[in-house]
Amino acid sequence: MxxxxxxxxxxxxxxxxxxxxxxxxxxxxxxxxxxxxxxxxxxxxxxxxxxxxxxxxxxxxxxxxxxxxxxxxxxxxxxxxxxxxxxxxxxxxxxxxxxxxxxxxxxxxxxxxxxxxxxxxxxxxxxxxxxxxxxxxxxxxxxxxxxxxxxxxxxxxxxxxxxxxxxxxxxxxxxxxxxxxxxxxxxxxxxxxxxxxxxxxxxxxxxxxxxxxVLVGQILDPIRRLAWGDHGKTVAVGLSDEVKAIGQKFRDLEKDVDQAHLDLEQSRDHLMQSEKLAMAGKLAAGVAHTIRNPLTSVKMRLFSLQRGLKLDPSQQEDFEVIAEEIGHIDTIVRNFLEFARPPKLTAQPVSLSAVVDTTLTLLKHRLESYNVAVTVDRSRPLPVLNADPDQLKEGLVNLVLNACEAMVEGGSIVIREETGVLEPHGPILAVRVIDTGPGIPPPLLERIFQPFFTTKGEGSGLGLAIVKRIVEEHGGWITAQSPEGRGASFTMVFPYEGERGWHRS
The missing domain is CATH 1.20.120.1730 (Four Helix Bundle (Hemerythrin (Met), subunit A))
Incomplete structure (x- = not known):
């Protein structure tokens, strides 16, 4: 009983x-x-x-x-x-x-x-x-x-x-x-x-x-046995009691899990990026063979027609629209090809200030057509570092033109050059492009650097992705900020190591 x-x-x-x-x-x-x-x-x-x-x-x-x-x-x-x-x-x-x-x-x-x-x-x-x-x-x-x-x-x-x-x-x-x-x-x-x-x-x-x-008898005692493991009553080396031992084990396990999760996220991102790159490569190759050559012929014929024909104002306007749209198609094709098969960097000593000046000289007429005024905020020229000036110029051109296209009725752009120290990276050089446009909605800020993502009706979605790739290949990074109602700000940041500069492996 x-x-x-x-x-x-x-x-x-x-x-x-x-x-x-x-x-x-x-x-x-x-x-x-x-x-x-x-x-x-x-x-x-x-x-x-x-x-x-x-x-x-x-x-x-x-x-x-x-x-x-x-x-x-x-x-x-x-x-x-x-x-x-x-x-x-x-x-x-x-x-x-x-x-x-x-x-x-x-x-x-x-x-x-x-x-x-x-x-x-x-x-x-x-x-x-x-x-x-x-x-x-x-x-x-x-x-x-x-x-x-x-x-x-x-x-x-x-x-x-x-x-x-x-x-x-x-x-x-x-x-x-x-x-x-x-x-x-x-x-x-x-x-x-x-x-x-x-x-x-x-x-x-x-x-x-x-x-x-309950805690002592059914939780802490099993934890103590887990901390002792197979060593009987000998606690882990270097730790004074089983609570610290099991705590250390859990912390190590947590770090391993976090690292595994981070690696998994990075692998997934890399896989998605590789799939996009593969798709872009195939698409770019097809576009290159199918469109580029006929498009070049069309551009040459238009140039010849423009020199030989006498057009009235209405026809001249139509002709310029056709030429502009063909140029837009050529730009899209070029962006696809450049994103799919980026050129190798040619590093040489260059100052980011010189890149800014060259870019503004190149875009002088474009800025006037957009009715955009550009101001350079520079206390003194930035130091020289090893970089590819053509690639940096292309990235800066993309940022400036994006800002111009965002300001439909004109506006102003401030290009600010900065130096400083950012832990754990150490000394850095930065070029910030600030516009007075409508800004970027907060939900889109995390997606604007993704390939093929665009909010424009005629954009390819590769401009900012190309800028991001160029900056990262120079060992830096790019950030975007958009305070509500106060335009957008893009910052290219490059680690600076003095005379050693940056060396591509």
Whole structure:
């Protein structure tokens, strides 16, 4: 019987896996740590409301009762002083004390929060009205010189005063009792909050104990055995305990996984790039054999026709459009051929500043036709490095013409030459091309250097890819930025090694 019970218990525990047990204990701890403060905040809010809505008003009402009683006593005193001295100034003070009593009575009515208190206040108001009328009658009799009648009514007014004062005492006693009950209720709720806190601490300690048991017995012990491996109780060399050992193993494994993932991504990118290059090569070869030669013949014939024909303005415009479109086709074919079979670099000492100047001289008329002004931001010429000036010039030409085509209605371009130190690359040289065009949408920034990607209706999508290839073959890199509404900026960066420069292997 005992064996069957033990087997049943083991089966029931096996149904609840390690992850489920850890999650269950963590969930319990989280629940207790959340529900406890929520309950405490709730009770604290209730206690605060009790204090602000009840205790404050009760204290204000009790204060008003004291003020009513003081004003009533002052009225009695001022009336007595008048009876004795017959000085009119005491009547003025009596009137002032009456106004004070009436103001406090009205304020008390606005701050009442109990029906019983409202009844008492109305009784006080009615009794005070009778008392005030009777006192005025006594004062009138004194002023008329009817002393005996005034004294007789004076004793009756004292009875009214005693009754009115008794009502004020009842009013004060009522609110003292209410404040005592409020204080008792506040203490009870405070005790309840403390009880909830104690229960929460006990539950947290219990759940924490079981969580520690699960972590040590079913997680840390297996980790310790994994760290020791096949060496029994000998920890890994160079590490003081099994936690560091397993941590180091996991870190090494994580590095290996990250490196494998990076290699896989690079291999996939290289494979995709190779497929695109292969496709571009085949396409370029077909275009070269099929289009280039007939296209050259067409261009030569057009040149001959242009010299021999006399065309009116309309025909001349059509002729120029035809020539321009044929030139565009020739450019696309040339880009395909250049991307598929890039020329070898011919390195020689050259300054990037000289490349910038040569490029702007070459593009002078094109820039004027685009209505684009170019400014060179240069504090001093950039140092000389070993590079292929023709390839760099071609890359810069592509960047400048792309900027011109983006600024349909004209604009300005700033070519900024910079030097600096960028870790871990060391000294660098940079040429930045900044335009005032519409910019590049953020989702497209990561794709603009991909071959065959273009946002132009007539573009080949190879211009920026060629620029990227040229810069990378010189050991550098190119970046693109486009602040919203502030044009685009392309930066070619080249590592600089002083007189050694760059050497192509």
């Amino acid at each position: 005992t064996t069957a019970t033990q087997v049943s218990g083991k089966k029931s525990r096996s149904r609840l896996g390690l992850r489920a047990r850890v999650y269950l204990l963590l969930g319990g701890l989280l629940f207790v740590n959340m529900i406890g403060p929520i309950i405490m905040i709730w009770y604290a809010a209730m206690a605060r409301d009790l204090y602000t809505t009840t205790a404050d008003k009760d204290l204000a009402a009790l204060t008003a009762a004291h003020e009513l009683e003081n004003a009533l006593l002052n009225q009695k005193g001022y009336a007595t002083y008048y009876y004795l001295s017959r000085e009119p100034s005491w009547l003025l003070k009596l009137a002032e004390s009456r106004r004070t009593f009436e103001l406090w009575l009205e304020r008390t009515r606005t701050e009442l929060n109990a029906p019983e208190a409202a009844v008492l206040v109305e009784e006080i108001a009615a009794a005070y009205k009778r008392y005030a009328v009777a006192k005025d009658n006594v004062i009138d009799l004194y002023q008329q010189g009817r002393m005996e009648s005034a004294k007789d009514q004076h004793w009756a007014v004292r009875d009214d005063f005693d009754g009115l004062r008794e009502l004020c005492d009842r009013f004060k006693t009522f609110y003292r009792e209410r404040m005592r009950r409020t204080s008792q209720l506040y203490l009870e709720r405070t005790d309840l909050v403390m009880g909830v806190a104690v229960v929460g601490v006990v539950i947290n300690a219990t759940l924490g104990f079981f969580l520690a048991y």
